[in-house]
Amino acid sequence: MRLIRFATKGYDRTGCVESTVDGDMVRVYDPVTGPGAVVGPLDGVRLLAPCDPRTIVCVGSNYACQLKEKDRPWPERPQLFLKAPNAVIGPGQPILRPPEVERLEYEGELAVVIGRTARNLTLDNAEDHILGYTCANDVTAHDWRADGQWARAKSADTFCPLGPWITTDIESGDLKVATRIHERTVQRSTTGEMIFGVAEILAWVTRWFTLRPGDVVLTGSPAGVGPMEPGDEVTVAIEGIGELTNPVHPRE
Template identity: 40%
Template sequence: MKIVSYRDEAGGSRVGVVVDDAVIDATGLLRPQAGGTSAMRRLLEDGRPLEDILSGLDGDPMPLDDLRLDPIVPDPGKIIAAPVNYFDHKAEMQEAYHVDSLGLFLKAPSSVIAAGEHIRLPYTDRRFDQEGELALVIGRRASHVTTEEALDHVAGYTLLLDITMRGGEDRSTRKSFDTFTPIGPFLVTPDETGPLASLRLRTWVGGELRQDADIADLIWDVPQLIAYASSVMTLHPGDVITTGTPAGVGQIGHGDRVAVAIEQLGRLEVGVTSEGAVACPTKGATTGPRPPATVTPVRAR
């Protein structure tokens, strides 16, 4: 099942099921919930299996292209990210450590945007890179779960771009600017994703293929990431965990189009603008991990 978040004409949060190139609205199947959370959060927090909630789906299909998409989870409780989780990315960044020493970091929930929107580069004098990633959305509360139990807590999988300012500032700062987490366009349930180890991730900038990697090459796989994250902090429905990026990160700039795709999950594409950018007030530009001056060549397959 593919699920999408979108806005109605009045700006209200909606959720629907994708059938071919159309969407059937499922918002009316959700239980009322106080607090102003998004329709997607209401769906995930319901507690019933998604297939049970959506079994009563009925309505006229709407063309997907006519909808104003939201980030797949417009209001995630938290975004948990894995630093340096591919060996080839560790090598290109000349990093001394990877995920098993670095742990995890957080990105601001306010940094999410939807497919078709624009990354806004805030500064004129700093480097910004693209990082394409597989992400998952938590569907059941998880605390201290084992790797064997971990996947039972996944509502589905999606695509994510972890946009990064290079430098020595803390990761959570460099990756949390507004618009720095494009996510979506779909939440794909595990039954349609297939084995995670069979997935292949690719990222393009301006039509140039920059990243081409197998999810099987993750240092910590998805169950390990979920289990570890749940040992640090309780995971709640609507939380996002993103799994890290492979080699091929590179600079993005005004006017670029950035896309990441996994065949089973679709394609997430956004624009880039530096309109309104100013000089950076922090001085970390010459410190921190050093990305390659040119994009790491895509490996032969």
């Protein structure tokens, strides 16, 4: 199932997307009662970020190809940092580059969306607490990392695009992940190259953070992280999920 949040007629609503002979259609969706009335074609609604997380936990240095590219040591455990909820935007919304940033970077990632309150998970029960998966762009102001603290570099407004929807019925172990600038592929890997898999990440994260429904865990980015400029259109594509596309604009 593909779960969405969308705007129509001035309201924000929760829905699901179903494939029909007439194309993708949107239905109202309730987590208790399931799919409801048909709203209309998917291209007739404006997609929002598919969830509204209170907490966004991110994993760094989690792809073997990226460690090789940057000649970094293998981590002993998932390396964690946070992004603030104000950074979340949805498909098609612009990533805003602050005028002070010298190098703004894309990082295409698989994002895990939590479905049940999660605390002290284990490898055996972690999957039971996942609602599904979506695409994420862990936007980073590279030069602001020199602060020593990453809050500004990772959490400025618009620095966490999510979407286009939450896919609930896929396995995360070996999905193709790619990032494109316009039509040029700049990242290409699979989640099979992740050093720590989703269950391992969730077991580690929930030792320290209680995650609640709608919270998000970003699982790391493969090799090829690089700059993006105003005028670029950045797409994160993940097998079995879809494509998240955002333009880059200057922030006034």
